Amino acid sequence: MIRAVVADDEVLARQKLRQLLRDDRDVEIVGESATAQETIELVRAANPELLFLDIHMPGMDGFDVVSALAQQPEIPSPRVIFTTAYDQYALRAFDVNAVDYLLKPFTHERLRAAIQRVREQSQLRQQNAGSANGNGPAPGFYTNRIIFKSRGRILFLPVSDIRWIGAEGNYVRLCTANETHLLRETMTHLEEKLDPRGFLRVHRSFIVNLKYVKEVRRETNGDSVVIMDSGHKVALGRSYRSVLNDQIHQA
Amino acid sequence: MKLQPQALHKKSLLMHPVVLVTCFTLFGLLFAAQEWVNMHRAGYNVSPWYTFRSWGAQYFMWGVISWVLWRCFQSFIENASAKQMVTIVLPVSLLTCLFEIMIWVALFPSYPKGHSAAPYWARVGWNAKDDLVESLSIFWGAFFLFRTMGYHQQLREKEMAAAQLEAQLANAKIAALRMQLNPHFLFNTMNSISSLMRIDIEAADSLLEQLSSLLRMTLERRDVQLIPLHDEIEFTETYLAMQDCRYAGRVTRRLTVDPDLHDALVPAMILQPIIENAYVHGLSKLDRGGQLSIEVLKDGEWVKALVTNSGLGLGVEPDEQLNGHRVGLANVRNRLRLHYGDGCAFSIREIDRGRVEVAISIPLQLSANAVESLTRYGV
Numbered sequence: 001m002i003r004a005v006v007a008d009d010e011v012l013a014r015q016k017l018r019q020l021l022r023d024d025r026d027v028e029i030v031g032e033s034a035t036a037q038e039t040i041e042l043v044r045a046a047n048p049e050l051l052f053l054d055i056h057m058p059g060m061d062g063f064d065v066v067s068a069l070a071q072q073p074e075i076p077s078p079r080v081i082f083t084t085a086y087d088q089y090a091l092r093a094f095d096v097n098a099v100d101y102l103l104k105p106f107t108h109e110r111l112r113a114a115i116q117r118v119r120e121q122s123q124l125r126q127q128n129a130g131s132a133n134g135n136g137p138a139p140g141f142y143t144n145r146i147i148f149k150s151r152g153r154i155l156f157l158p159v160s161d162i163r164w165i166g167a168e169g170n171y172v173r174l175c176t177a178n179e180t181h182l183l184r185e186t187m188t189h190l191e192e193k194l195d196p197r198g199f200l201r202v203h204r205s206f207i208v209n210l211k212y213v214k215e216v217r218r219e220t221n222g223d224s225v226v227i228m229d230s231g232h233k234v235a236l237g238r239s240y241r242s243v244l245n246d247q248i249h250q251a
Numbered sequence: 252m253k254l255q256p257q258a259l260h261k262k263s264l265l266m267h268p269v270v271l272v273t274c275f276t277l278f279g280l281l282f283a284a285q286e287w288v289n290m291h292r293a294g295y296n297v298s299p300w301y302t303f304r305s306w307g308a309q310y311f312m313w314g315v316i317s318w319v320l321w322r323c324f325q326s327f328i329e330n331a332s333a334k335q336m337v338t339i340v341l342p343v344s345l346l347t348c349l350f351e352i353m354i355w356v357a358l359f360p361s362y363p364k365g366h367s368a369a370p371y372w373a374r375v376g377w378n379a380k381d382d383l384v385e386s387l388s389i390f391w392g393a394f395f396l397f398r399t400m401g402y403h404q405q406l407r408e409k410e411m412a413a414a415q416l417e418a419q420l421a422n423a424k425i426a427a428l429r430m431q432l433n434p435h436f437l438f439n440t441m442n443s444i445s446s447l448m449r450i451d452i453e454a455a456d457s458l459l460e461q462l463s464s465l466l467r468m469t470l471e472r473r474d475v476q477l478i479p480l481h482d483e484i485e486f487t488e489t490y491l492a493m494q495d496c497r498y499a500g501r502v503t504r505r506l507t508v509d510p511d512l513h514d515a516l517v518p519a520m521i522l523q524p525i526i527e528n529a530y531v532h533g534l535s536k537l538d539r540g541g542q543l544s545i546e547v548l549k550d551g552e553w554v555k556a557l558v559t560n561s562g563l564g565l566g567v568e569p570d571e572q573l574n575g576h577r578v579g580l581a582n583v584r585n586r587l588r589l590h591y592g593d594g595c596a597f598s599i600r601e602i603d604r605g606r607v608e609v610a611i612s613i614p615l616q617l618s619a620n621a622v623e624s625l626t627r628y629g630v
Binding site: 094141 | 512
């Protein structure tokens with residue numbers, strides 16, 4: 001069960017979250033607040049795991065709340081999902097490690113995705129706590145999520161959501177379960193950013209998430225392709241074949 | 252709004268033939284007066300008439316010659332390169348000076364004093380020796396004067412065109428805020444939301460979210476006129492997603508973009524009116540099986556966008572033709588012309604029974620500075 005606090009100066013905005021979360025069995029709203037000061041006190045008293053935080057509120061703004069809470073070591077800071085009509089604070093939100101940034105008006109689906117992230121992150125925390133001395137590269141070396149703007153929305157995309165990546169001129173296309181996003185980036189740079197245990201360059205123009213690879217197959221014309229869970233085919237470059245085979249055998 | 256050629260090509264008053272020739276002649280008379288005064292002071296007894304008519308005639312002729320040359324070769328004078336000045340203008344200047352001197356000598360056989368009996372060509376030679384440098388300075392002086400004037404004229408024209416473009420775009424933006432030249436779109440969308448609210452809350456919600464995204468993208472652009480194709484396509488995708496909602500299952504669509512063109516500069520909001528036109532005048536007339544294809548491809552040094560839709564074809568809507576039909580397309584065409592002049596193409600045609608294709612071509616121009624982006628990697 002995730003215990004959550006909703007901080008927004010507008011009643012209707014709070015009501016919306018309450019409504020949408022009503023059916024969600026593992027999120028419980030333990031309190032609502034309308035100002036920054038109220039929020040700080042409420043969090044102190046209720047000690048929630050999740051805080052839905054509006055940025056513009058009377059008195060201090062949402063970021064002041066976050067830093068005020070961070071200065072209180074006696075209570076663990078809740079995970080924060082910002083809810084705002086303004087898109088210009090997204091980077092700041094990303095920097096203070098917010099879980100997500102919901103631009104108003106947001107859909108139920110978008111909210112569900114954000115809460116899913118909270119679940120994933122707390123799972124990950126527990127895992128890390130369990131295997132603190134595991135081997136492999138130091139945590140924090142590879143990217144675990146990317147923030148970008150796509151079609152008027154702001155996404156804090158966990159890299160684990162990416163199925164495959166394709167090169168398109170000066171851009172790369174990130175493909176998730178049901179969407180694609182174009183990013184101004186090079187394949188080489190992205191490849192360096194991604195954990196090689198999860199992502200593999202299979203072609204000059206393609207990187208795949210191994211988690212979603214179903215099989216590797218040789219087509220009738222002699223070309224090899226990587227077949228994803230979704231059935232999507234990604235070309236496999238000649239010089240990348242052996243690396244992929246090794247990876248699949250390891251997994 | 253239309254360009255007004257008469258306003259753009261307003262000529263300088265100086266270039267009116269009477270004004271120009273009079274100015275030249277007055278200059279000549281000024282020099283004559285100066286020479287006469289000097290001669291008089293030095294003790295020579297020269298009649299003013301003798302001095303004034305020779306100077307006056309010379310500068311009068313230069314006035315006429317300059318005006319004729321300017322009239323005939325204006326654009327060459329304004330645009331000649333340094334190389335052309337040496338290879339073409341320089342020889343022409345020598346010939347013109349010689350020509351002027353020959354006429355002058357023929358007009359005034361009694362000059363110079365005391366040599367009136369000498370043969371014509373000998374007198375031409377003397378005069379050329381004395382006056383060639385002066386004549387050349389007049390020729391080149393006039394040449395550069397006209398060039399400078401032409402340069403300023405072009406600059407003014409460019410400024411005016413830019414001002415008009417800005418005004419046009421301001422209008423386009425207002426129209427965009429009213430949802431793309433067609434307030435019906437905004438109201439219809441709101442009506443769809445209002446209707447969905449009762450039967451499918453999630454769908455209403457998602458339509459509302461898409462409408463906000465569209466508005467956000469529109470507002471974010473501020474007054475930028477040319478944007479990377481990538482941004483235009485994001486806008487188009489959101490618009491198409493909304494249309495999907497409204498035309499649920501009735502239209503299958505395809506959007507393809509050449510990956511090399513993501514950074515190509517295109518006028519903001521150029522595709523949406525074309526696509527809206529495809530829906531309003533084609534796809535909306537079909538109960539099912541509508542097809543829409545949007546293709547942006549590279550054609551040599553051109554960016555070509557093709558929007559093809561099925562429907563009833565062209566020319567079956569007499570009422571709407573009269574009621575400002577295809578206003579969106581007219582706006583697209585106007586904006587293209589303002590941006591690129593003759594360096595662009597726009598066409599609408601029926602390629603097949605009921606299938607209409609709108610094609611635009613604009614010069615390929617890549618966005619030079621990398622777009623500032625929000626992208627950041629978290630560790």
